[in-house]
Amino acid sequence: MSAVTPPLPRWADVFLLPIINLSIALIICGVIIFAIGENPWTALIVMLKGAFVFPGSLGYTLYYTTNFIFTGLAVAVAFHAMMFNIGGEGQAYVGGLGAGLVAVFLAPSLPLLIALPLAIMMAALFGAFWGLVPGYLQAKRGSHIVITTIMFNFIAASLMVWLLSGPLMAPGQMSSQTVRIAESAEMAKIASLLGYVGFKVASSPLNLSFVLAIIALFVFWVLIWKTKLGYEIRAVGQNPEAAHYAGINVSRIIIITLAISGGIAGLMSVNEILGVQHKVILNFTAGFGFTGIAVSLMGRNHPIGIFLASLLFGALYQGGAELDFEFRTITREVVLLIQGLIILFCGALVHMLNPPMARLLARLIKPKELDHV
Amino acid sequence: MKSLVKFFAAATAMAVATVAQAADFKPAVIYDMGGKFDKSFNEGVYNGIKRFTDETGVEVMEFEVTNETQREQAMQRMVQRGATVVLGVGFAQADAISKVASENPDKLFSIIDVNWLDHPNLRQYAFKEHEGSYLVGIAAAMASKTGTVGFVGGMDIPLIRAFACGYVQGAKSANADVNVIQNMTGTTPSAWNDPAKGGELTRAQIDRGADVVYQAAGGTGVGVISAAADAGKMSIGVDSNQNHMAPGSVLTSMLKRVDVAAYQTMKDAMSGDFETGVRNLGLAEEGVGWALDEHNAALITDEMKAAMDAASAAIVAGEVSVHDYRSDNNCPM
Structure with a gap:
């Protein structure tokens, strides 16, 4: 056993490793499905069809994908500054409050061109604030970001429960939710937009937030790799001491990064509140904020990776629900188990196969490289 | 003679129609977040459904939602899969069933613990x-x-x-x-x-x-x-x-006999005698x-x-x- 592990080639890290991890997860899932008496191959086909082929299913998959892109990007931007933002859930939740307040109270008297951008902006601003406070506490008071962002998830949950069961609760019914938002603050459904131009597609929750998410992916790339701020963020992440000596205000960058991170997470609520639910409801974040961590890890904090990982998770969510529909024996708990296994292998154990893989590849590739020398 | 032939033709047509109706009858139930074994509300519904299946031998399609969006999705998927009657469990599903019921006027819907909706194809159960x-x-x-x-x-x-x-x-x-x-x-x-x-x-x-x-x-x-x-x-x-x-x-x-509501919904939908509107179940109705x-x-x-x-x-x-x-x-x- 050599003590030094050779570095893994980049193509293997970006493509080969995720595929191998995914395959291992799928094989274990197959064993479990076989154990409960179903055919794993049929189940896989149902899952794929349920995610991409059945009418409307692609729309559902991309709707989930939209959520994951936002929460994944939120984690990734903080990760470039080596900050572990676990608070995406709370930031998205509070972002929904910002969007909801505008959409419920201001939007009825505003035209779409003002109401919608304002609601989106408030979603980002509220989310940003929920990220900024832990960022400030980390930068100026040394409170560990992991602890504070987790705590802020709880504070957000309590705040929203109180607001939605009290001051903001819609009258005349029993659920803890606001009244319906004004139409001028709704994100248009893609299915109805396509309907206008003559394409008839099955209705699904997919809305223009998906386009917003794609724009966010591009802006993220520009921000991190093409701007001074992005350079500073990465510099702080690589080595805060060196960044400090280079004249970068480290605490300022940490605060800004967390605010950006929270703002992107807050945009997830645009998809949920303005695009789909059309009212602020309890727990609309439904764990998407936490799954964003796995998305970011699997996507290697790169926009393209995050998009692909989001698509995978979106397909898992939608295809998983379809499994539940199709098989009596596959309950929602089994679906959760399958999703959990894939997150475990692609997210948590993402580096498990890195060293053996690197050694194997080094052995296979070395002779060729020697030729060049 | 002619009238007799007519009568038989009509009777046959009716018999065929009834059989077709029975064959076309596909019930579905959407349990809420608690899941069907929550020792309370959802499980009550499950018991009613189970009783229906035991008595009639008709399998009821079912789904347990895990997030907010799935309520509407599940109802729509059930309709797409040919469900002729969909039962929603609990007031949290009110908005979803309201939307899906208005989009599918030819299907039957029923929901428990709701009485404020109004659709010609929706039955609502409220308890006294x-x-x-x-x-x-x-x-x-x-x-x-x-x-x-x-x-x-x-x-x-x-x-x-x-x-x-x-x-x-x-x-x-x-x-x-x-x-x-x-x-x-x-x-x-x-x-x-x-x-x-x-x-x-x-x-x-x-x-x-x-x-x-x-x-x-x-x-x-x-x-x-x-x-x-x-x-x-x-x-x-x-x-x-x-x-x-x-x-x-x-x-x-x-x-609170939510099982009665679930059983009634399925039974009435199967017999074709499905009244919509609000049903208030109190002592008189053994609700x-x-x-x-x-x-x-x-x-x-x-x-x-x-x-x-x-x-x-x-x-x-x-x-x-x-x-x-x-x-x-x-x-x-």
Whole structure:
């Protein structure tokens, strides 16, 4: 056993490793499905069809994908500054409050061109604030970001429960939710937009937030790799001491990064509140904020990776629900188990196969490289 | 002769139509977040569905939602898969079923614990919880030795106040001097699942003299039942039969027969005799009631049983009317 592990080639890290991890997860899932008496191959086909082929299913998959892109990007931007933002859930939740307040109270008297951008902006601003406070506490008071962002998830949950069961609760019914938002603050459904131009597609929750998410992916790339701020963020992440000596205000960058991170997470609520639910409801974040961590890890904090990982998770969510529909024996708990296994292998154990893989590849590739020398 | 042929043709056509209808009958149920084995509301529905399947042999398609968006998605998928009747469980599914029902006017829908929607193809079930609570209020007042009984509610919403109000009316009808102590666990949904606080409230009520405590608090009620049992006092269960949870200490349980609603929905949809609109299930419809089994037989005296049966008969006959808190957001007691 050599003590030094050779570095893994980049193509293997970006493509080969995720595929191998995914395959291992799928094989274990197959064993479990076989154990409960179903055919794993049929189940896989149902899952794929349920995610991409059945009418409307692609729309559902991309709707989930939209959520994951936002929460994944939120984690990734903080990760470039080596900050572990676990608070995406709370930031998205509070972002929904910002969007909801505008959409419920201001939007009825505003035209779409003002109401919608304002609601989106408030979603980002509220989310940003929920990220900024832990960022400030980390930068100026040394409170560990992991602890504070987790705590802020709880504070957000309590705040929203109180607001939605009290001051903001819609009258005349029993659920803890606001009244319906004004139409001028709704994100248009893609299915109805396509309907206008003559394409008839099955209705699904997919809305223009998906386009917003794609724009966010591009802006993220520009921000991190093409701007001074992005350079500073990465510099702080690589080595805060060196960044400090280079004249970068480290605490300022940490605060800004967390605010950006929270703002992107807050945009997830645009998809949920303005695009789909059309009212602020309890727990609309439904764990998407936490799954964003796995998305970011699997996507290697790169926009393209995050998009692909989001698509995978979106397909898992939608295809998983379809499994539940199709098989009596596959309950929602089994679906959760399958999703959990894939997150475990692609997210948590993402580096498990890195060293053996690197050694194997080094052995296979070395002779060729020697030729060049 | 011609008319006879016509008659046979018509009869055959009808028979074919009936068979086709039976073959086309595909029921579906959408359980909510709690899941179908939640020991309470969803499980009640599951029991009704199970009874239907056992009796008719018709399998019911089912789905348990795991997030908000899936409620509507599940209903739509059921319709796409050929469901002819879809049952929604609980008021949280009201918005989803309202949308899907209006988009699919040729399908039948039914929902439990909702009465504020209006679609020509939707049946809504509401329960007269105040009537059932009235009966257990009588039992509580008669079983109490101290003349003080308690009520622990879950989240402070009109529905739970209706439980409390019916309970007070029943208790006062049996003993005009009875003192009823009321507490709500909280004002947020977490009040449905806080057994520790439920236990605290129960102990506080017992300290103030209560010796029978009725709870309508979801998971919080478990704390009420165990606190009363620990203190050697009595409690009253809710929704499903909870007499078994602390045998000898649970005086009785106020039953809310969501299983009846589920069974009725499927049965009526199958027979083709599916009336829509709001169905209020009270004592007369056997939608609410009280539980008597081997766990509480020793606690319910003959006088109590006679008093409750008499009150029940009077309510069914319309001689006694129990005020519903929800009708004017006010309790006269």
